[in-house]
Amino acid sequence: MIFVIMGMEVHPFDRLARAVDQLSAAGELGEDFFVQLGTCRYQPRHARFERFLSFGDICEQIRRASVVVTHAGAGSTLVCIEQGKHPVMVPRRSVLGEHVDEHQLPFAEKLGEAGLATVVREMAELPAAIAATGSRMVPADALGRARELTGWLEKFWRGLV
Template identity: 80%
Template sequence: MIFVIMGMEVHPFDRLARAVDELARTDAVGEDFFIQLGTCKFEPRHAAFERFLSFGDVCTHIRRASVAVTHAGAGSTLLCVEQGKHPVLVPRRSSRGEHVDEHQLPFAEKMAGAGLATVVRETEELPAAIAATRSRSAPPDALGRARELTGWLETFWRGLA
């Protein structure tokens, strides 16, 4: 099972929900999907979903998943790493109405540059990213390295204010 985390952001992330539902419809990656859908307006017809899950359920789904795909929020990203995953990050983009600013893209790129995640800028890249990530897990020092990058993110946000 591939677990997809949309988070709790007030802005819907329909672009990712639609892409995952299409992958489920075509069986393009040979696995079922389970989506934590959040506030998306689009409701999948081919992938299982729940709008919101408890923290414990999210952790359980991450651990059980062969691959974790998530928006590039720091909390969800760190949670995936903490649970031993090398997540596929799909940054929300303010230019597409998915967030208030563009901070998720540089954070995702920093995580990928540190070898802690794989970044998907366009949803067409998802099948290849999922295939490449299946056999990867977070290295033993991943959580400490990821937390260092959240310090960079805090500095980045201060620069926006």
């Protein structure tokens, strides 16, 4: 199962919801999708979804998933890494009305550079990123490195405010 996390952000992330639904309909990846949809206006027709899940349920789905696709939220990303998963990160973009600023992009890029995640900037990259990630695991020291990058993000964000 491929688990997709949209997060709790009030801005919808319809771009990712549509892309995942198209992948699910095509069936080329050979797995079912389960989507934590959040506030998306678009509702998948070919993938199972729940709008919101408890933290415990999200952790359980991450544990069970062969691949996790997540918006580039620090919380969901750190849980993935903590559970040994190498997430596919799709940053929300403020220029597309998906968030209030662009902070998710540099966070995702830093994790990608550190080898802790695969970053998808354009939806056309998503199928290959999922296929390449497979059941790839992160190294044992990954959580410490991810927390360092979260500290970097906090400093970056303070510079914007």
